[in-house]
Amino acid sequence: xxxxxxxxxxxxxxxxxxxxxxGSEAPAELDKIRLYRLERIRGELRxxxxxxxxxxxxxxxxxxxxxxxxxxxCSHFETRCVFIATDGPxxxxxxxxxxxxxxxxxxxxxYRVMPAFYYFSAAxxxxxxxxxxxxxxxxxxxxxxxxxxxxxxxxxxxxxxDAIRSHGIDVFDGLEITEQARVIKSDxxxxxxxxxxxxxxIGMKAMHDALVPGITENALxxxxxxxxxxxxxxxxxxxxxxxxxRTNPWFRECSMRLIETGDMVSFDTDLIGPYGYCAxxxxxxxxxxxxxxxxxxxxxxxxxxxxxxxxxxxxxGMSFREIAEKAWxxxxxxxxxxxxxxxxxxxxxxxxxxxxHRVDFDKKGYDGTxxxxxxxxxxxxxxxxxxxxxxxLEQQVLIxxxxxxxxxxxxxEEDWL
Numbered sequence: 001x002x003x004x005x006x007x008x009x010x011x012x013x014x015x016x017x018x019x020x021x022x023g024s025e026a027p028a029e030l031d032k033i034r035l036y037r038l039e040r041i042r043g044e045l046r047x048x049x050x051x052x053x054x055x056x057x058x059x060x061x062x063x064x065x066x067x068x069x070x071x072x073x074c075s076h077f078e079t080r081c082v083f084i085a086t087d088g089p090x091x092x093x094x095x096x097x098x099x100x101x102x103x104x105x106x107x108x109x110x111y112r113v114m115p116a117f118y119y120f121s122a123a124x125x126x127x128x129x130x131x132x133x134x135x136x137x138x139x140x141x142x143x144x145x146x147x148x149x150x151x152x153x154x155x156x157x158x159x160x161x162d163a164i165r166s167h168g169i170d171v172f173d174g175l176e177i178t179e180q181a182r183v184i185k186s187d188x189x190x191x192x193x194x195x196x197x198x199x200x201x202i203g204m205k206a207m208h209d210a211l212v213p214g215i216t217e218n219a220l221x222x223x224x225x226x227x228x229x230x231x232x233x234x235x236x237x238x239x240x241x242x243x244x245x246r247t248n249p250w251f252r253e254c255s256m257r258l259i260e261t262g263d264m265v266s267f268d269t270d271l272i273g274p275y276g277y278c279a280x281x282x283x284x285x286x287x288x289x290x291x292x293x294x295x296x297x298x299x300x301x302x303x304x305x306x307x308x309x310x311x312x313x314x315x316x317g318m319s320f321r322e323i324a325e326k327a328w329x330x331x332x333x334x335x336x337x338x339x340x341x342x343x344x345x346x347x348x349x350x351x352x353x354x355x356x357h358r359v360d361f362d363k364k365g366y367d368g369t370x371x372x373x374x375x376x377x378x379x380x381x382x383x384x385x386x387x388x389x390x391x392x393l394e395q396q397v398l399i400x401x402x403x404x405x406x407x408x409x410x411x412x413e414e415d416w417l
Contacts, residue, residue: 021232021274027195028188030275034066034107036188038090040181045086045152051145052088053152053174054137054164056081059348060154060178061092062276065107069095072235078157079116083137088144093133112136117159126159134163141169152177179352183345184373189277190398193347193375194407196233196273197396200281201410203227204269211287213261217241217254224269233273237349241267243287248383248390249337261288264296266392276348280377281408282394292416296389300416302334303382303391310342310380311397314404316372320365324358335359337390339381346377346396374399375407 041064045053055061058071061082074080074095083091089109092102099111115136116122117129141151151164154174165171185193203224210223221241228236239253244263246252259265266284273279284300286292292300309328327342338357345351356365370376375398383390393412397404 024232024274026192026275028191030066030188031106033186033188033192034105036186037063037181038065038084038107040184041084041177042086044177044181045084048150048152048172048177049148050086050150050152050172050177051141051148052086053084053154053177054081054156055084055154055174055178056156057154057175057178059276060174063178063182063348065090065092065102065105066276067092067102067105067108068276069098069101077116077118077120078160079114079118079121081114083140085140085144086148087146088140091140118157130159130163131166133160134166137164138167138169141167154178182347182351183353184371185347185375185398186373189347190375190407192275193277193279193396195275196271196277197279197281197408199228199231199233199273200224200269200271200279201408202231203271204281204283204410207267208285211259211265211285213259213288215259216256217243217246217259217265218256220259220265221254221267224271228271228273231274233271234276235272237270237272237278238268240270241265245388247284247392248387250339250381250383250390250392259287262290262293263287264292264299264389264391266390268392268394270350272349278346278349279408280346280350280394280396281410282379282392283410283412284391284393285413292413295387296391297416299382299384299387299389299391300413302331303380303393304412304414304417306330306380306382307378307393307395310378311395311404311406314370314376314378314397314399316370316399316401318370320353320355320368320370321361323355323370324361324365327358330357333384334382336385337381337383337387339379339392341379343376343378346375350377370399372399372401376404378404 058075079095091110093114102108115129115132117126152174206223241254242252243259243265247266268282271279306328341354344354380393396408
């Protein structure tokens with residue numbers, strides 16, 4: 001299926017967008033969303049009595065400012081970050097001198113070039129550049145921290161941390177700040193997420209249309225990438241598509257294997273779509289025109305039952321432990337190949353919380369409460385230990401006052417049930 005501009009809504013007279021969606025009509029007021037997200041960060045900083053945050057994770061910098069610059073590339077290197085004063089300005093430290101990339105954003109008060117100290121850029125000059133960077137951060141903290149020297153940092157190498165700490169700054173975990181900030185979505189964020197899901201489901205339809213015996217797993221997966229990029233999406237976080245005996249156990253990424261008639265094909269989109277929002281959806285299909293065999297039907301029925309049971313129990317105010325205890329009891333034959341969690345948060349990427357299965361909760365789980373405004377992905381992976389195939393299903397939902405409202409709408413194979 002060719003992907004064209006007809007699959008998206010465009011308006012050349014629309015206000016200026018940033019990144020791949022320039023020239024498009026946003027489904028929500030972007031500046032309102034940007035300021036909401038920045039205030040969510042500042043709210044969490046106030047809760048932890050931090051004077052500011054320093055964010056290097058490019059998903060976090062996107063959340064805080066909506067400014068982007070080669071996000072995947074900049075994720076490899078400490079070359080771009082954002083300083084957020086809790087009661088003061090936001091300073092973007094960018095890769096090279098490219099201020100046009102931040103024009104018109106209400107979330108950025110000052111633009112600077114990052115004195116990058118990672119080895120590729122600086123080699124043996126790294127320590128000197130790190131000291132320069134540490135001094136700039138210390139000056140910002142002194143000027144805008146009102147005597148508070150507590151700084152939240154999401155991720156930074158020892159060289160940068162040492163340079164900052166040398167000025168008497170106390171460093172705290174910034175990931176707790178950003179993960180908690182991202183938990184509750186505004187109405188505008190939900191609209192942007194729905195746009196990403198729409199694009200993802202167009203790509204899924206293109207995959208389904210292309211699924212014929214003899215296509216490779218990689219070629220099938222490419223259909224999702226094509227749709228995402230053509231319609232303003234950004235990247236796909238994983239390559240989780242497999243067929244036949246590669247579907248069980250889960251987490252094999254796609255390969256040059258030729259998909260055969262009768263094979264189960266299972267995938268997990270992990271797609272970062274328009275406006276940077278994630279569409280995380282899983283489905284399982286059968287290749288070819290024939291009917292699924294009895295084992296495939298049984299696997300699919302179990303996965304479908306688990307998924308829909310676990311969606312139905314979700315209500316605001318439930319603790320993570322309560323969800324684990326009320327979740328669908330996985331039969332023993334499928335327990336060893338279960339998915340790693342029952343459900344997880346989703347926003348600009350996978351995010352807090354990750355709620356573990358009942359059998360894993362005491363060792364790997366943590367407690368908390370689901371709230372209205374959370375967006376979650378409910379997971380199911382059903383495959384018997386030693387079995388040939390597995391079924392992967394996943395649905396993206398919004399927690400409302402009345403329960404979980406599905407955001408992803410792509411059909412299930414209900415005639416298999």
